[in-house]
Amino acid sequence: MERHHELRRPPGTSRFGCNLCGKEGHQAAQCAEGTVDWIDRFGLDTFVPKLPYYMIKPRAKPDYAKIEEEARLYAKTKEEAAKKVDTKTTGEKFQLELQKQIVQAKVNETLPQGWRSYTAPNGKMYYHHAATNKTQWTKPAE
Numbered sequence: 719m720e721r722h723h724e725l726r727r728p729p730g731t732s733r734f735g736c737n738l739c740g741k742e743g744h745q746a747a748q749c750a751e752g753t754v755d756w757i758d759r760f761g762l763d764t765f766v767p768k769l770p771y772y773m774i775k776p777r778a779k780p781d782y783a784k785i786e787e788e789a790r791l792y793a794k795t796k797e798e799a800a801k802k803v804d805t806k807t808t809g810e811k812f813q814l815e816l817q818k819q820i821v822q823a824k825v826n827e828t829l830p831q832g833w834r835s836y837t838a839p840n841g842k843m844y845y846h847h848a849a850t851n852k853t854q855w856t857k858p859a860e
């Protein structure tokens with residue numbers, strides 16, 4: 719017996735006994751007092767012997783109609799998604815944003831003191847007065 723086997727047994731137990739519990743008559747692999755739940759760790763399927771290949775039944779014929787239907791639905795979904803993609807390049811977006819800001823700057827020059835114009839997410843312009851925290855859609859006269 720090798721020394722590292724002896725060290726795992728509880729002290730004072732037989733050197734011919736199990737490496738886990740020290741009792742004679744079985745080995746550590748069959749020990750009922752083992753602490754590792756191998757089935758829990760690897761699943762019961764791991765320990766069930768597999769059928770030889772010649773005893774496994776051939777697979778059932780695939781349902782081609784269902785596969786086709788699913789494939790068509792997938793293609794349609796992809797097509798719809800492709801239509802929604804924003805095709806503007808970064809340069810085009812930059813130009814649009816720049817034009818928007820130029821227009822806004824020109825409008826700001828014509829506004830009374832304290833007023834600034836902004837563009838809402840819907841594209842409509844609105845006006846805000848910072849000192850009074852007033853916001854309105856119509857252009858302020860004074």
Ligand SMILES: [Zn+2]
Nearest residue numbers: 736738739749
């Ligand atoms: Zn044992």
